[in-house]
Amino acid sequence: MPLGQNPPHTHPRATEILTVLEGTLYVGFVTSNQADRSNKLFAKVLNKGDVFVFPQGLIHFQFNPAHDKPAVALAALSSQNPGAITIANAVFGSKPPISDDVLAKAFQVQKGTIDWLQAQFWENNHY
Template sequence: MASSSSSSALRCSITISLLLLAFTYASDPTQLQDFCVAVSEAANPVFVNGEFCKNPATVAADDFVFHGLNVPGNTSNEEGSTVTHIFASQIPGLNTLGVGTARIDFAPYGLNPPHVHPRASEALLVLEGNLYAGFLVASDPENKLFARILSPGDVFVFPQGLVHFQLNVGNDTTAVALAFLGSQNPGVVTVADSVFGSRPSMDPDALAKAFRVDKSVINYLQKHH
């Protein structure tokens, strides 16, 4: 009996260890030192999952600072929005820390179009204006939508890898939000741009069938992405 109990405990211990290991690798790797300030190594042919580290002896406070997030972004575009990213490429000191942020500016009725962050969850804080924000549950057979109208001070969370969006519902007012992301390089995949703006273009017959529209609609969308 003692041997059986010991074997069972061992299997349980191994299972828990594997689960913890899987959870650990579900986000950016944990840093192995206090910091690893990113340094450009464009000539180096070795690819790394992150950035090369600057010599700690040459690191300065400026490596951990970004100036100008208070400056509004230019929203004179078709979407009426702009995103100012603050990732490791903007603050080298973010390298290996597993976090990032962004400022999102909206013109009246501006849209941050449906998109995905494949490597990060996101918490959105509304600073000004009112936003209609939501995400789709990919695993739900009905593609359930979770959405709310957000006011200044409200926070909305978007789970990693799910399609989400924000729309300024103020027809005559601008809006501003801050996004906090769980990766130094969360990635951004905009749904419409990816589907209709791929290079080379996807077969319009396949897209027409997938979206259940006439091929002329697909041709128009591909032409404008």
């Protein structure tokens, strides 16, 4: 889908390998909690035939930057039970919701911003 995305998510029990079969994808993953307290983004624009590996447990994404062309990719996971956690759904769409105080402090924003984010239908709003 043009401008389609697979939003930031993680697979806690598997590494993922992705091959682009058609079109272009902007992909990446973020390391976390490094010794120097950094969170480094590793990202690349992939074209037909390119391959990218997303390490187990790291937050990653795929995005089609084209306005007029679909992208097709094949992904494989190193486990038959990889798990999948979509970050926005987990953080802002949990039932019951995570406390506004906790999220406002974690994201360093006002509670009204958290209320607005929690009111979104994340499971239907990420395409």
